[in-house]
Amino acid sequence: GTVVGEVLFQADYALKQLCFGDxxxxxxxSAFDSDDSGCADEPRAARQWFTVRSAGVTVSSDGVLVPFVxxxxxxxxxxxxxxxxxxxxxxxxxxxxxRQAAAVTARFGEVVAQLPVAKELLEVxxxxxxxxxxxxxxxxxxxxALQRYRPPRVPEGNAYSLEIPTLVKDRSISSVTxxxxxxxxxxxxxRMSRSMRGGVDL
Numbered sequence: 202g203t204v205v206g207e208v209l210f211q212a213d214y215a216l217k218q219l220c221f222g223d224x225x226x227x228x229x230x231s232a233f234d235s236d237d238s239g240c241a242d243e244p245r246a247a248r249q250w251f252t253v254r255s256a257g258v259t260v261s262s263d264g265v266l267v268p269f270v271x272x273x274x275x276x277x278x279x280x281x282x283x284x285x286x287x288x289x290x291x292x293x294x295x296x297x298x299x300r301q302a303a304a305v306t307a308r309f310g311e312v313v314a315q316l317p318v319a320k321e322l323l324e325v326x327x328x329x330x331x332x333x334x335x336x337x338x339x340x341x342x343x344x345x346a347l348q349r350y351r352p353p354r355v356p357e358g359n360a361y362s363l364e365i366p367t368l369v370k371d372r373s374i375s376s377v378t379x380x381x382x383x384x385x386x387x388x389x390x391x392r393m394s395r396s397m398r399g400g401v402d403l
Contacts, residue, residue, distance in 0.1 A: 204353050205325055212322040216249055216274065219312075220301055226315055229304045232297045246279040246286055247298035253326055254306075258334040268331040272323060273306030 218224035222231030232247075255271045276298040278289035292299055305312055313319045380387050 208318060208321045208325055211318045212251060215316050215318050216251065216305075219305065220249060220298070224316075226308070226312060228308055228311070230297070230301055232301055246281075247276055247292075247296070248279060248286075248288075249274055249276045249298060249302055251322060253330075256326070256330045258331060266331060266334070268327040268334070270323060270326045270330055272309055272326060274302040274309075276302035 215224065219226065219229060220232050225231075251272060252275050253270055254273045257269055259267045259269065261267060276292065276296070278292045278296060278298065279286040280289045294300075294303075309319075313323055
């Protein structure tokens with residue numbers, strides 16, 4: 202029920218909004234921007250998630266610890282099997298999901314500037330990197346200090362569900378075109394189905 206968990210949830214939701222074009226940022230395509238006419242009737246699914254690409258802590262000359270984090274987004278195609286969705290053996294870099302993830306990664310600074318929850322996610326990642334750094338050097342938490350400075354919680358308090366929901370977004374598009382042939386006309390129906398799963402990997 203802490204606000205950290207809420208940041209992770211909201212960041213993943215914002216990523217899905219970018220993926221499906223519900224939220225637009227300059228230079229970042231949605232999964233529907235590409236021409237998939239060659240496989241329009243083929244349902245496609247993928248998962249995307251925020252990830253830490255590189256991280257560390259620098260120590261200034263006067264002993265100040267400064268964490269640095271580089272984040273991005275990764276994508277994997279999913280295939281269906283008897284147990285549901287699983288990672289495909291290979292994800293084409295030209296796949297719409299992969300191109301969109303690469304665009305978010307390349308413009309992550311702009312994403313952070315435009316989406317407040319992405320900035321909050323970056324701060325959570327920095328705090329995590331700093332905590333790991335300190336624990337790795339033998340430092341331990343001061344329980345007394347933690348009791349005095351408890352992290353903020355969501356408004357629901359203890360009533361907040363501790364079960365992490367599965368974040369899934371599905372979208373289907375159908376189109377009908379008329380083609381004139383030999384004095385008559387034919388109707389062609391095409392369908393496009395997209396499904397997205399996601400998360401945050403710190």
